[in-house]
Amino acid sequence: MYWPGVITLWVGFFSLALSTFFYWRAMRGIERAQEWARQAYYYGTFAIFLASAILAYLIVTHDFRLHYVFSYSDLSLPLHYLISTFWAGQEGSFLLWLLWGAIMGIFFIRFARHYENRALFVYNLTLISLLAILLRQSPFRFLQGLPPGQVPMDGQGLNPLLQNPWMTIHPPIMFLGYAATAIPFALAIAALWDRRYEEWVKASLPWVLVAVVTLGSAILLGGYWAYVTLGWGGYWGWDPVENSSLVPWLTSSALVHGLLLQKARNRFRKLNFFLAIISFVLVVYATFLTRSGVLADFSVHSFVDLGITGWLVFNLVFFLLLGLGFLIWRWREIPSEVGEEPFFSRTIFFVIAIGALLATATVVLVGTSSPLITRLFTKPSQVGADFYNRVTLPVAILLALLLGVVPYLHWKGTTAELRQRLLLAFGLALGGSLLAFALGARGWLFLLFLLTAAMAFASNLLKSIDEVRKGRLRAMGGYLAHVGLGLMLVGIVTSSAYDKTEKVTLPQGEPRTLFGYTLTFKGVDNRDPSEKQAMVVEVRDAKGKAHLARPRMFVNEKTRQLVAHPDVLVRLTHDLYISPVEYDPGRPPEDAAMVELGKGETGQLGPLVVTFRGFEMGGGHTSGSELSIGANLEVRSGGQQVALTPRMVSSPQGLTSEPVAVPGSPGIALQLVGVNASAGRIRLRATGIPSGVAKRAFLQPGQSLTYRDMKITFDTFDLSHFDPQAGKINIGAIFKVTDPAGKETEISPAVREGGQRFDAPLPGLPDVLVRIGQIDADEKTVELLVIDPSAPPDQGEPARFSADVSVKPMIGLLWTGLVVLLAGGIMAAIRRQAEFA
């Protein structure tokens, strides 16, 4: 344990416990206790802040004694990813949540008014429950099993999927939302406790709006992250981790409408208490689902069971019983008014909307918990995405329909401009839907959804414009938020119901046409090492305008994970989404020809005519224990004649020889691959001259291949020159060659370090070479190539890039809508805060 950190956490724990105690005393009428409770709360917040600062400091200074620092960071991470390391693991993310909660509490104290004693009593309990987890599973514990006095040199690094700019902002916003849901919860319980059933509504509204805005934007930011960088193909997968934050968001949205309803109509008090309590409990439930490992087999985000499951269950049960207990205790006392409301009124529409939101929340909750529910009866099972899509679609249509009408309803009836405005909005929406139909949109449920969503957008937009005209900017927040929501719904339908995906394989340099674009794979670009391997794909649109897409695919060196990032080309009407699937580097043409020459002899190597003049010993660029031998050559090609001296160097690491470029013949080089000094013979190889591959086969020991009556049998690997520790990584393969007469000869082609290949001529057929291609030492197979100049030249295989390419129509509306929704939500939060203060 890193004691300064642990002690700070304990100080925080005792300060908050003390604060809780003093708030309890203050309830009993001890006047100065409230002041003490506040003091204790501030000390607790400071301690939590300090603990966070200590953890951040330990991460930034690479203190790898700590388990947390060792597990989630390394020396190579830049500062902003070191900061995201803070919340990369469970302990750190709990600490972040706690930190936000503690800081928010300072503002909560200022705005809690007469609820302060009871509300902060409950609020302190929520913070203490998080602190207890952190004390149980401390971020400050040391790495176990270290020899005394030793510290690891480097950490394991941050998961490459998390090394992403979105990782620096998505979790902090998410936990801000988590923390914010505790405030309406505390206020609701305080209101029940204190029997003041009205005022908490106004006090809660700004906080609930903060929770809805932050949770909503965090959820969709996570979706955007998945969409643009993780390559999951879409922004939403109904994964348990996504769902478990969506459920409290839905109930919090229901709570916003319930609170507005109670404020305006003085009704539905019980409903709001229930919604405030359940929203926070669902956040705790989300934590339980994602952090206890119960869904480990059902989610792409796997969190390991840290042994805190017991605590999480305890927290869940405790807060559920606390909230519902208070509600049941006061149930009969809570005033409820009965009265008729006309159907076409904002009141009834709000009630239906709340019902629809709760229905959606229930569907998602049941679906996400399906492994837990089914476990009770049979084996744990999971529902697929089709369940959510099918069941939520009718509810979403209903919600969109309500959204379209509600701006022109009063709390108690309709407004005068209802008919005229709705007709206009309907006309606009119908126009949009007909356009979509003309462009190929089909499926009556989807079209209905599109129509209602477009209508929701249009009618809220008209209302917002009206409000601006009347100079009532402050009242516009809610309508503006719904303009955004309408846009988002339209974007969701068009991009998910009408998207097109196709898998393509692009051989390098060959254009393919898809969805009106011409795609050409240009090759791999490694120019910028920080960008990793980018697959460069030229995308040419119908007008001939070209753009380079760079989806990326690489293996993370530390974790050996294959990481694939899509590239998204954003167009006005759609996104073109290219997600890498597979990259095959292909194979260069099998080149080279080989010739064996005695002193004074002349031979032909492709277009080259080569004469061996004699050896040149020693000298050159070598010295010390290395021995070098050179061959003086006369090389004629075309009308040109040059003198070249390729060399072979013998060093303790083995034999090496570098190819020497032939001037005047671009791409062709000569390499000295064999020397027999006593016989005065050399073997020369030319690279860059395509040569024919007559046969190609994968052989295991004992298997054979027959070429021109010569039977070539793979005998065994020759590892006599294989010694990685001495720097020799030469692998040979021994083949037995049997000629038609039954005479057996051994040949041994080899592969040297750097992929250099040493071919062996086939006895009796000196033009024909035997070459090793790929070697699989585990499976004991070797690829045997028979190279014959008379065979047609080998073209090799081009590199290939396979990708999932999809077109997602109007997906930009989703992100635009989100921004509008956020702006509206923030305006509404500011308005409600101003109303309250």
Add this chain to the structure above:
Amino acid sequence: MKRRRTLWTILGLALIVGFIAFGAGAFKASLTPYVTFAQARATQDAVQVAGKLVQGSSAFDERSGTLSFFLEDERGDRMEVRFAGQKPGNFEEATQIVAIGRFSGGVFLAEKLLVKCPSKYQGVEEKQYETAR
């Protein structure tokens, strides 16, 4: 007035009951139970199976765009899986792969793959460290 109220209540209740029935139907239809390889072979329903990737068994067929590989369960039972989709990140390094789909024609046709590993090295590395020492 009272009759209208009853009417609304009945209508509301009918809607709720209808929705629950609809939801429950969809829930049952979409449920994919976790089964062993043997059970997966025996049924034609959508199920999910979990196992370890048999190293070196994965291959990608470009023409059909399918990934095929073998999974091995705890009992050493092996089953071929085909997946017409993207090879998930960190596929080769997965400690466990969950495939959701149905068994047909001698292979398991997966509609979805879940790969276990990224944040999973928690807890494991301490042991690794000890053996490395």
